[in-house]
Amino acid sequence: MSDQADIVIIGGGIVGCSVAYALTRRGVRNVLLLERRAIASGPTGASAGILSRCYQHPTLVAMAEHGRDFYARCEAHTGRSADFVRSGWLLIGGEAQAPHPRTAWSLQRAAGLSCAWLSPADIKTLEPRIEVEEDAVALYLEDAGYADPYSAAHALAGAAREAGAAIAEHTEVAGIETDGQGVCGVRTRTGTIATRTVVNAAGSWADRIGNMVGVTLPIETSRHQLVGLRRPSSFGPGHPVIADPANMVYLRPEGRDITIVGSNDPKEARNLVDPDRCPVGADPEAALVQWQRACARMPALAGAGMVRGWSGVYDISPDGFPIVDGPLGPQGFYCVTGLSGRGFKFAPAIGRIVASLILDSSPDPWAEMFRLGRFDAGVTIPAGVFWGGTRQA
């Protein structure tokens, strides 16, 4: 590992890898990414990788679509696949509670993106195996789906490495050094790397990295659990991703016959944990509840078998949207965190934003809404899509 870099990135999750990729695409070669464990070994590796784009702000819709499109064509961009699957994405709920989905629907139509508003009969035609209430409506994105976050992070890291970046795994950052001009070095157990630019992309640990230079980042970390079910052979072919606020779950297919069930229970957001002490597995009781809730929407899953349960942490900001800003504190210190359980889809756009903050005199127009100062100024980003009190995207 070299003892000097033009830009040091801390964190090898999807965001750090995306920043490394974006910087090398902008022509910066001497980039060093430091990851204390292995690429995508943290929350990125635990992610469901769902690529929806239902938000109530046109920039968020555009950024989510940028992510979907990037992963869908990851091989053309990076030479490696992100295993994107265009399964379709269905958000189903009661008509009376639908103002947020309606806004999300109209924003997508306005952006020229495919987005259908379905009646109960349409929903049944699309997916006959799901239970549909009389007052149900659904929003359907036929070009959405999911990708594999582990493959995607490695695709971005690999392409960055080929373009000149260095990736140092198993290298924990222990401190950041500053002088009168700003940041001047990053300390690891094996030595100090001289640099004038540091990107803190440490996700749920970003507040600790911020503390090293006196920058306070308002993030909390909460535990989220996923369960993998093997569908019975009688179930038939796969299904679209289903976001189901009434039952507080989302379902996404995996491979030939697996359905992953995640929780949208608002109680989970209050399940705060130390990211270093979060259990890797799922609690059997929680897994059972998620399975039962999934069966309420898709009764044929009652015949499934549970194959795996796991947990990951969300880095939650006060408004549930990313903090992307810099320089913050000392000159040359940039931060990206608080992706709040939505970061996989936004990571390609965020890489682009961070590169722009560092390299351009007038940053990317997408950058402005993610500044840290919005919390003190009371300017928060419009909420994600809520339906009956449950966050969907």
Ligand SMILES: Cc1cc2nc3c(=O)[nH]c(=O)nc-3n(C[C@H](O)[C@H](O)[C@H](O)COP(=O)(O)OP(=O)(O)OC[C@H]3O[C@@H](n4cnc5c(N)ncnc54)[C@H](O)[C@@H]3O)c2cc1C
């Ligand atoms: C269960 C679950 C399901 C999810 N599902 C979805 C989804 O369907 N769609 C979606 O868009 N998003 C989803 N997300 C959110 C998304 O996965 C995350 O927002 C995203 O992966 C965060 O990436 P990151 O790079 O910011 O952070 P991380 O993946 O947390 O990466 C940060 C890295 O920094 C490293 N690090 C920390 N401290 C140091 C240090 N001192 N020195 C060096 N390295 C350090 C860590 O080891 C870690 O690898 C989900 C998340 C979870 C947990």
